[in-house]
Amino acid sequence: MSATPISAARVETELRALLGKGVLDSGQTAPLLVDQRGLYRGRPLAVVQPASVAEVAAVLRWAHGHGIGVVPQGGNTGYCGGATPDESGRQLLLLLRGLNRIREVDAENFSLTAEAGCTLAQVQQAAAAVGRLFPLSLGSEHSCQIGGNLATNAGGLNVLRYGMTRDLTLGVEAVLADGRIYEGLNTLRKDNTGYDLTSLLIGSEGTLAVITAAALKLWPATAASATAMIGLRDVPSAIQLLALLQAAASSRLTSFELMPRTAVDLASRYVDGVRDPLTLAHPWYLLCELRSSAAESLDEMLIQALGSDAAQALIAEAALAVGERQRADFWRLRESVPAAQRRAGASLKHDISVPLTAVAGFIDAVDRWVAQEIPDGMLVCYGHAGDGNLHCNVSSRPGVDLQTFRRHEEPLKRFVHDTVASLHGSISAEHGIGRLKVDELQRYAPPVELALMRRIKQALDPSGIMNPGKVL
Amino acid sequence: MSATPISAARVETELRALLGKGVLDSGQTAPLLVDQRGLYRGRPLAVVQPASVAEVAAVLRWAHGHGIGVVPQGGNTGYCGGATPDESGRQLLLLLRGLNRIREVDAENFSLTAEAGCTLAQVQQAAAAVGRLFPLSLGSEHSCQIGGNLATNAGGLNVLRYGMTRDLTLGVEAVLADGRIYEGLNTLRKDNTGYDLTSLLIGSEGTLAVITAAALKLWPATAASATAMIGLRDVPSAIQLLALLQAAASSRLTSFELMPRTAVDLASRYVDGVRDPLTLAHPWYLLCELRSSAAESLDEMLIQALGSDAAQALIAEAALAVGERQRADFWRLRESVPAAQRRAGASLKHDISVPLTAVAGFIDAVDRWVAQEIPDGMLVCYGHAGDGNLHCNVSSRPGVDLQTFRRHEEPLKRFVHDTVASLHGSISAEHGIGRLKVDELQRYAPPVELALMRRIKQALDPSGIMNPGKVL
Numbered sequence: 001m002s003a004t005p006i007s008a009a010r011v012e013t014e015l016r017a018l019l020g021k022g023v024l025d026s027g028q029t030a031p032l033l034v035d036q037r038g039l040y041r042g043r044p045l046a047v048v049q050p051a052s053v054a055e056v057a058a059v060l061r062w063a064h065g066h067g068i069g070v071v072p073q074g075g076n077t078g079y080c081g082g083a084t085p086d087e088s089g090r091q092l093l094l095l096l097r098g099l100n101r102i103r104e105v106d107a108e109n110f111s112l113t114a115e116a117g118c119t120l121a122q123v124q125q126a127a128a129a130v131g132r133l134f135p136l137s138l139g140s141e142h143s144c145q146i147g148g149n150l151a152t153n154a155g156g157l158n159v160l161r162y163g164m165t166r167d168l169t170l171g172v173e174a175v176l177a178d179g180r181i182y183e184g185l186n187t188l189r190k191d192n193t194g195y196d197l198t199s200l201l202i203g204s205e206g207t208l209a210v211i212t213a214a215a216l217k218l219w220p221a222t223a224a225s226a227t228a229m230i231g232l233r234d235v236p237s238a239i240q241l242l243a244l245l246q247a248a249a250s251s252r253l254t255s256f257e258l259m260p261r262t263a264v265d266l267a268s269r270y271v272d273g274v275r276d277p278l279t280l281a282h283p284w285y286l287l288c289e290l291r292s293s294a295a296e297s298l299d300e301m302l303i304q305a306l307g308s309d310a311a312q313a314l315i316a317e318a319a320l321a322v323g324e325r326q327r328a329d330f331w332r333l334r335e336s337v338p339a340a341q342r343r344a345g346a347s348l349k350h351d352i353s354v355p356l357t358a359v360a361g362f363i364d365a366v367d368r369w370v371a372q373e374i375p376d377g378m379l380v381c382y383g384h385a386g387d388g389n390l391h392c393n394v395s396s397r398p399g400v401d402l403q404t405f406r407r408h409e410e411p412l413k414r415f416v417h418d419t420v421a422s423l424h425g426s427i428s429a430e431h432g433i434g435r436l437k438v439d440e441l442q443r444y445a446p447p448v449e450l451a452l453m454r455r456i457k458q459a460l461d462p463s464g465i466m467n468p469g470k471v472l
Numbered sequence: 473m474s475a476t477p478i479s480a481a482r483v484e485t486e487l488r489a490l491l492g493k494g495v496l497d498s499g500q501t502a503p504l505l506v507d508q509r510g511l512y513r514g515r516p517l518a519v520v521q522p523a524s525v526a527e528v529a530a531v532l533r534w535a536h537g538h539g540i541g542v543v544p545q546g547g548n549t550g551y552c553g554g555a556t557p558d559e560s561g562r563q564l565l566l567l568l569r570g571l572n573r574i575r576e577v578d579a580e581n582f583s584l585t586a587e588a589g590c591t592l593a594q595v596q597q598a599a600a601a602v603g604r605l606f607p608l609s610l611g612s613e614h615s616c617q618i619g620g621n622l623a624t625n626a627g628g629l630n631v632l633r634y635g636m637t638r639d640l641t642l643g644v645e646a647v648l649a650d651g652r653i654y655e656g657l658n659t660l661r662k663d664n665t666g667y668d669l670t671s672l673l674i675g676s677e678g679t680l681a682v683i684t685a686a687a688l689k690l691w692p693a694t695a696a697s698a699t700a701m702i703g704l705r706d707v708p709s710a711i712q713l714l715a716l717l718q719a720a721a722s723s724r725l726t727s728f729e730l731m732p733r734t735a736v737d738l739a740s741r742y743v744d745g746v747r748d749p750l751t752l753a754h755p756w757y758l759l760c761e762l763r764s765s766a767a768e769s770l771d772e773m774l775i776q777a778l779g780s781d782a783a784q785a786l787i788a789e790a791a792l793a794v795g796e797r798q799r800a801d802f803w804r805l806r807e808s809v810p811a812a813q814r815r816a817g818a819s820l821k822h823d824i825s826v827p828l829t830a831v832a833g834f835i836d837a838v839d840r841w842v843a844q845e846i847p848d849g850m851l852v853c854y855g856h857a858g859d860g861n862l863h864c865n866v867s868s869r870p871g872v873d874l875q876t877f878r879r880h881e882e883p884l885k886r887f888v889h890d891t892v893a894s895l896h897g898s899i900s901a902e903h904g905i906g907r908l909k910v911d912e913l914q915r916y917a918p919p920v921e922l923a924l925m926r927r928i929k930q931a932l933d934p935s936g937i938m939n940p941g942k943v944l
Contacts, residue, residue, distance in 0.1 A: 160661075180923075182921060194675075197924055247766070251722075355578070357578055389661070426658070430662050433666060437665075445666065446654075
């Protein structure tokens with residue numbers, strides 16, 4: 001960083017000259033300085049909230065001139081501390097929430113252009129208002145912002161059918177490290193004019209540029225759906241069932257979520273209104289959903305698929321959601337697992353993916369290790385099994401002292417990530433690297449890959465002011 | 473380029489030491505030096521055909537040491553001269569066809585790993601052999617190679633449902649400019665560990681690295697399909713019908729190809745066995761196809777969708793393909809258009825995309841301009857209308873002198889590309905930039921975008937040896 005020294009008073013004066021009320025008082029900002037999981041508490045040089053792309057550009061030009069690090073923040077719902085400034089008091093926290101307009105909705109072109117600070121729910125609603133679907137769906141959709149979804153390439157509940165955020169994006173507008181504006185907001189399905197800058201900026205967690213707006217893909221609105229909760233003996237049955245359902249339902253299969261008995265127990269116990277929807281206790285539960293924009297009978301299709309001889313050989317018990325209320329109940333069970341884990345005590349978390357072929361072996365290996373090494377904990381390994389993406393968490397058992405339990409954190413992480421690496425998996429499937437996993441990325445990524453990333457970082461942010469200390 | 477001078481004899485000796493018989497004699501290479509459209513004839517320093525990734529790496533290390541430009545070539549089916557060396561006699565032509573193994577097919581994980589020199593048909597067949605679909609489909613699929621498909625981010629006939637080559641790829645293996653090997657062949661659906669190097673290398677046309685293998689996504693095999701040829705009065709009817717079909721058929725709609733009367737006439741006249749499948753003459757024709765991995769009646773679904781009041785108001789005449797033979801006939805008509813244009817005389821070609829909302833206006837503007845400015849030609853604007861991607865070509869009328877006709881090339885290109893730019897479209901939707909459109913990219917891309925691309929090029933290929941003179 002080629003820093004021109006600057007006093008605190010001058011910071012305030014110069015930023016006020018650029019942004020006026022867009023420089024926040026410290027009384028307004030306390031909750032923004034702690035990340036979602038409470039892992040980090042930042043101390044920023046200042047907190048700014050620009051009201052336009054031009055103001056974001058002005059902030060970046062200013063920061064670039066002074067060699068000051070800039071940390072962009074959306075809804076502050078990330079799991080890896082990517083949107084929290086460090087403790088140095090020298091980084092600027094840049095809030096995108098002032099850029100919250102839906103700029104354009106084009107139903108005929110199946111596209112929508114939103115500013116970074118729009119909440120995901122706001123984007124979903126703007127699409128729904130014209131009979132279209134924006135399929136990204138996350139537990140935090142009412143508070144997370146689309147800019148943060150792009151910065152972290154968010155995944156969520158419908159990846160199996162629609163892909164990650166990168167797959168849902170047609171183009172971006174972004175402010176570069178030197179304050180120039182990259183105007184890449186095209187709404188084209190096909191564009192082979194040079195390098196894929198859109199995909200590069202998506203998932204770069206603010207370390208290459210600040211995304212200020214995105215052109216997003218829309219789909220026809222959902223006209224029919226069918227949802228089932230399925231009890232299974234083991235994980236291999238789930239993976240075999242996935243292939244059967246994908247063949248039988250084609251691309252209508254939108255969600256395929258796996259939960260162990262432990263997750264169902266925790267959610268039923270700690271979250272009001274959640275109960276086990278099956279009559280027997282099973283080692284594994286599967287929540288699967290079909291959707292279609294055509295007005296077709298997906299319940300019948302799902303019943304036939306689950307009723308086939310091949311499927312029946314895998315399924316211990318199955319319940320089809322009858323009506324919207326029961327469907328909501330099934331989903332509440334799935335979506336309550338993180339909250340239940342929080343209420344139950346400590347939770348040691350990992351967001352991993354492995355090839356589908358390796359899912360069962362991975363869970364088995366971790367299960368055996370946890371049983372032996374963490375007697376005061378229990379494995380709660382659940383998630384987007386259709387994508388090979390598991391939230392491989394270990395919760396403390398009732399009555400266990402939380403600080404004592406934390407001693408498992410490092411050895412567990414090492415075992416989980418070593419196992420993932422041996423299976424050619426990913427140590428961060430959908431949450432990103434942020435600050436939390438910088439060392440892990442250095443440990444597991446091949447040196448050539450790290451070298452390429454560093455060269456790109458150096459090329460786009462030569463003075464290193466973009467979200468310093470994150471990702472690399 | 474930091475060149476250490478080297479004599480022709482030493483080139484031969486040193487390359488033979490690395491590759492043995494992998495250095496080709498000039499007698500074997502003549503057809504490889506001319507591009508598919510006959511626009512360029514290269515004169516290479518040497519032509520090499522490595523037999524392994526290690527040999528590709530050795531070639532790159534050697535070229536890097538001597539500052540010699542390297543031009544990778546797959547099936548030599550590209551439309552923009554991207555795989556042809558220049559005329560300097562100083563560039564090395566690097567054939568990937570020696571790397572032609574399918575390394576792995578994993579039906580349960582829905583993935584396949586293929587070396588760059590496998591033909592697209594070979595990849596499709598390897599997937600089909602295990603009951604899976606690799607959906608990329610191009611006219612040249614029996615000769616184009618998957619490495620070239622990735623290098624150019626190929627599009628084709630099924631983009632509407634499955635996306636471009638980038639969307640079909642999970643990871644790549646590539647040799648960098650200095651000969652290091654980037655090992656990014658993961659088969660994961662979700663991996664948020666840092667920057668998206670896979671997407672960056674795909675579509676970079678060999679200017680950043682040489683792709684040597686790819687991990688590809690597979691889908692369940694197709695179990696049902698339905699195909700219709702539709703006659704329409706105008707283009708707006710086609711775009712409205714697209715939205716109706718996408719709602720009615722959901723993601724089963726895989727192809728939506730538009731042709732003008734001129735294309736149907738040319739194909740019927742110049743290609744044996746092709747005939748107009750409709751009973752009346754229409755200004756516009758639409759070939760649309762539904763597919764599903766479920767054994768469902770798509771014919772019935774398509775008839776119902778096309779028979780709805782809303783659709784009937786748009787359709788002048790429709791024929792449903794009865795049986796595989798008629799389906800093949802419909803497709804032969806569509807796929808014969810390029811050959812018919814070649815046989816009819818000169819064809820001035822453009823590969824553009826615009827937002828769906830702008831398709832009709834674009835065609836109308838070009839049609840009027842051509843009618844006025846090119847009386848000895850006729851517009852044959854056809855293609856992947858569902859993606860907003862049109863091959864906007866002008867054919868010479870019978871008896872017109874071809875050299876004289878070429879005088880229209882520059883003014884037509886300027887009008888077409890200016891119109892595209894005014895509609896926020898792309899001057900290269902699926903064919904890439906290659907050598908043909910380098911100047912056009914400089915003309916139309918925003919300066920900030922070009923600056924970003926140059927920085928990335930400089931970062932990954934500092935000595936400028938990767939496919940010099942292409943893209944940038």
